[in-house]
Amino acid sequence: MVLRNKNIAKLQAGYLFPEINRRKNKLLEENPDAKIISLGIGNTTKPLTPYITKALKEAAESLGTAEGYSGYGDEQGMTALREKIAEQLYKGLVDANEVFVSDGGKCDCGRLQLMFGSKVTIAVQDPAYPVYVDGSVIIGVTGDYNESIKRFDNIVYMKCTAENNFFPDIKSLERTDLIYFCSPNNPTGVVATRDQLKELVDFAKANKSIIIFDAAYSEFISDPNLPRSIFEIEGVREVALEVSSFSKSIGFTGVRLGWTVVPKELRFDNGEQVINDWNRITCTVFNGASNIVQKGCLAVLDKEGLKEMQETVDFYMENARLIKKGLDEMGVKSYWTGNSPYIWAYFPGEKSWDVFSRLLNEAHVVVTPGSGFGSAGEEYVRFSAFGHRNLIIEAVERLKEKLK
Amino acid sequence: MVLRNKNIAKLQAGYLFPEINRRKNKLLEENPDAKIISLGIGNTTKPLTPYITKALKEAAESLGTAEGYSGYGDEQGMTALREKIAEQLYKGLVDANEVFVSDGGKCDCGRLQLMFGSKVTIAVQDPAYPVYVDGSVIIGVTGDYNESIKRFDNIVYMKCTAENNFFPDIKSLERTDLIYFCSPNNPTGVVATRDQLKELVDFAKANKSIIIFDAAYSEFISDPNLPRSIFEIEGVREVALEVSSFSKSIGFTGVRLGWTVVPKELRFDNGEQVINDWNRITCTVFNGASNIVQKGCLAVLDKEGLKEMQETVDFYMENARLIKKGLDEMGVKSYWTGNSPYIWAYFPGEKSWDVFSRLLNEAHVVVTPGSGFGSAGEEYVRFSAFGHRNLIIEAVERLKEKLK
Numbered sequence: 001m002v003l004r005n006k007n008i009a010k011l012q013a014g015y016l017f018p019e020i021n022r023r024k025n026k027l028l029e030e031n032p033d034a035k036i037i038s039l040g041i042g043n044t045t046k047p048l049t050p051y052i053t054k055a056l057k058e059a060a061e062s063l064g065t066a067e068g069y070s071g072y073g074d075e076q077g078m079t080a081l082r083e084k085i086a087e088q089l090y091k092g093l094v095d096a097n098e099v100f101v102s103d104g105g106k107c108d109c110g111r112l113q114l115m116f117g118s119k120v121t122i123a124v125q126d127p128a129y130p131v132y133v134d135g136s137v138i139i140g141v142t143g144d145y146n147e148s149i150k151r152f153d154n155i156v157y158m159k160c161t162a163e164n165n166f167f168p169d170i171k172s173l174e175r176t177d178l179i180y181f182c183s184p185n186n187p188t189g190v191v192a193t194r195d196q197l198k199e200l201v202d203f204a205k206a207n208k209s210i211i212i213f214d215a216a217y218s219e220f221i222s223d224p225n226l227p228r229s230i231f232e233i234e235g236v237r238e239v240a241l242e243v244s245s246f247s248k249s250i251g252f253t254g255v256r257l258g259w260t261v262v263p264k265e266l267r268f269d270n271g272e273q274v275i276n277d278w279n280r281i282t283c284t285v286f287n288g289a290s291n292i293v294q295k296g297c298l299a300v301l302d303k304e305g306l307k308e309m310q311e312t313v314d315f316y317m318e319n320a321r322l323i324k325k326g327l328d329e330m331g332v333k334s335y336w337t338g339n340s341p342y343i344w345a346y347f348p349g350e351k352s353w354d355v356f357s358r359l360l361n362e363a364h365v366v367v368t369p370g371s372g373f374g375s376a377g378e379e380y381v382r383f384s385a386f387g388h389r390n391l392i393i394e395a396v397e398r399l400k401e402k403l404k
Numbered sequence: 405m406v407l408r409n410k411n412i413a414k415l416q417a418g419y420l421f422p423e424i425n426r427r428k429n430k431l432l433e434e435n436p437d438a439k440i441i442s443l444g445i446g447n448t449t450k451p452l453t454p455y456i457t458k459a460l461k462e463a464a465e466s467l468g469t470a471e472g473y474s475g476y477g478d479e480q481g482m483t484a485l486r487e488k489i490a491e492q493l494y495k496g497l498v499d500a501n502e503v504f505v506s507d508g509g510k511c512d513c514g515r516l517q518l519m520f521g522s523k524v525t526i527a528v529q530d531p532a533y534p535v536y537v538d539g540s541v542i543i544g545v546t547g548d549y550n551e552s553i554k555r556f557d558n559i560v561y562m563k564c565t566a567e568n569n570f571f572p573d574i575k576s577l578e579r580t581d582l583i584y585f586c587s588p589n590n591p592t593g594v595v596a597t598r599d600q601l602k603e604l605v606d607f608a609k610a611n612k613s614i615i616i617f618d619a620a621y622s623e624f625i626s627d628p629n630l631p632r633s634i635f636e637i638e639g640v641r642e643v644a645l646e647v648s649s650f651s652k653s654i655g656f657t658g659v660r661l662g663w664t665v666v667p668k669e670l671r672f673d674n675g676e677q678v679i680n681d682w683n684r685i686t687c688t689v690f691n692g693a694s695n696i697v698q699k700g701c702l703a704v705l706d707k708e709g710l711k712e713m714q715e716t717v718d719f720y721m722e723n724a725r726l727i728k729k730g731l732d733e734m735g736v737k738s739y740w741t742g743n744s745p746y747i748w749a750y751f752p753g754e755k756s757w758d759v760f761s762r763l764l765n766e767a768h769v770v771v772t773p774g775s776g777f778g779s780a781g782e783e784y785v786r787f788s789a790f791g792h793r794n795l796i797i798e799a800v801e802r803l804k805e806k807l808k
């Protein structure tokens with residue numbers, strides 16, 4: 001008979017977000033009239049903006065014409081889009097053929113893990129977006145789940161809590177092959193400064209490690225002193241690759257488009273270029289992002305598209321301000337940098353799944369329990385600013401009323 | 405330093421199709437005026453049909469409205485689409501929640517390999533679509549490439565040549581955990597009969613193996629006696645899963661949509677259901693197919709959409725008839741079942757890359773060398789029927805003239 005893959009058996013419970021849905025649906029079964037408001041999963045709600053919508057529509061329409069039809073494209077993405085991402089979003093810091101267009105950052109993380117294989121050692125921020133750990137477990141990088149400490153063996157967890165201003169203590173950090181690092185961070189919302197990233201890059205360089213930098217929320221950074229990409233840091237090209245996404249900044253969570261940048265200088269121990277293996281993975285187990293979506297993204301990087309992207313970001317940031325204000329008024333200690341769509345709220349002495357249940361059952365508001373992102377997320381919950389304005393306002397009011 | 409993943413180092417040369425492109429581009433550099441016609445990669449050329457185009461266009465447009473916008477959907481696909489695939493394409497032989505919608509069959513193969521992990525043994529048809537072998541090499545299932553026999557160690561190759569009517573000799577087949585099987589076959593175009601698939605299913609059942617059945621070309625089967633899905637075979641639900649795609653049948657090679665069906669009865673040795681692990685993989689390293697594309701596919705499965713799909717299939721099948729007729733007139737021995745878009749041509753005593761080069765250099769016609777699909781494909785090349793009608797006619801005429 002066929003043995004079950006032992007690595008998958010190591011995974012604990014379900015993936016975080018389906019588990020939240022399960023609990024939400026349970027409440028709805030017991031209380032069918034409950035009007036649940038979700039500030040949980042970072043799911044966009046604002047309709048696509050006009051210029052971008054028009055481009056998607058025209059891309060679909062053109063596939064019905066002899067001139068506009070296209071079949072398989074390059075697995076790495078349309079040349080024009082790779083060029084425009086390099087120019088508009090990286091201001092020439094990276095080359096167009098270092099940009100690999102994909103169907104999203106989560107999917108690229110999975111393929112990166114496939115590329116690096118099971119023999120690498122890894123470090124992750126704790127708390128962190130689940131795919132870094134879960135994907136690493138599946139590929140076989142980790143040991144078993146250690147129930148007593150609620151962590152997997154063979155992962156270096158970089159604790160990021162209020163005590164260290166949510167940036168790991170690099171000086172005491174153990175060397176690993178790969179370092180997953182997300183800024184603006186999901187879930188804490190904290191953005192690493194230029195100096196902090198320089199320290200991380202120098203550490204990676206000294207240890208010959210590779211940083212997998214997740215910049216999915218970079219467009220939410222408004223402070224011009226904060227780096228939007230790790231490629232803004234000196235000396236980075238030998239030690240980092242970057243994953244990014246249009247999911248949140250233009251509402252493409254369901255439309256699907258992301259990209260990964262792998263610099264040519266990034267090499268394995270034997271001198272071979274990482275970009276060649278990434279290209280091989282991309283060509284072997286991926287077939288390119290949808291041509292409709294890629295054409296839509298060309299428009300995003302036009303002047304009008306970039307303006308609309310800023311409007312979308314501004315809309316969610318106003319939501320974030322309202323949530324932060326509400327939490328302040330309730331006297332709930334919370335962290336928000338003004339440069340990310342997540343607010344990280346602290347409930348000392350309380351289990352984060354208990355906070356989740358309390359907010360769900362008493363106020364019918366869904367948040368994300370911090371421990372779902374790692375054990376250092378215990379006592380925290382994440383509020384997501386992705387939502388309709390009226391529902392954000394209502395959720396804040398309900399919370400104020402029920403939790404006072 | 406970070407060691408390169410040894411499994412990726414095992415892969416030979418480039419992926420087949422980029423290698424063909426490289427050789428094509430080399431000819432163009434030396435001979436810029438050459439008007440190359442590609443009957444190589446199975447890339448669709450016919451514009452999308454009106455009803456399907458309209459649905460895609462409207463799906464894109466509706467994302468710009470408050471009512472029509474949607475963010476993250478279920479990773480497994482829209483419920484309505486899963487239901488419609490189960491009803492329309494499987495006539496209820498499978499259940500809607502056994503259908504997992506994806507961005508394509510190749511991508512699903514990669515994720516299936518990730519799910520089964522590195523400890524399984526596998527059998528593949530020889531010749532076969534490259535991802536079965538290449539993806540297995542990457543995940544670590546195979547040994548090294550054995551240059552002398554041009555095969556990887558630790559793979560059971562099921563030779564499919566004219567001698568066995570392109571169906572493996574099941575009676576002498578060694579037991580493996582997984583059996584990759586593609587019908588209509590890519591590259592040979594041969595369709596397994598109901599009796600043959602029954603023999604394969606019985607073999608898998610007796611050996612407690614799992615069949616990964618690739619039905620990407622099922623819509624090209626016109627003979628009502630030939631099975632379009634392995635789920636038409638009695639007793640199959642405990643031993644097989646099926647990967648399929650809209651790429652070829654409606655021209656979605658660039659638009660991207662496929663699906664995988666995992667029956668609830670399919671279990672690992674410990675009794676756990678394969679579908680649960682597949683769901684976990686889908687939720688962890690995938691984020692759903694594009695919502696625009698999924699909505700377009702809902703229309704494909706309407707009466708008008710199905711009619712248009714048949715028109716698209718008929719168009720390419722007429723191309724196939726023209727190629728087959730041309731090869732017959734040239735006296736080239738070739739195999740074509742009338743139920744697939746590929747014609748498998750036999751050039752005894754000649755290396756298939758040499759045939760490739762001869763056709764490219766003398767007639768400026770690109771085909772796919774059979775050895776690119778496995779060593780049993782040596783002396784064969786694949787002609788693809790995906791192309792513009794006028795170019796198919798011209799290619800056939802050039803071949804007749806130059807190769808007589």
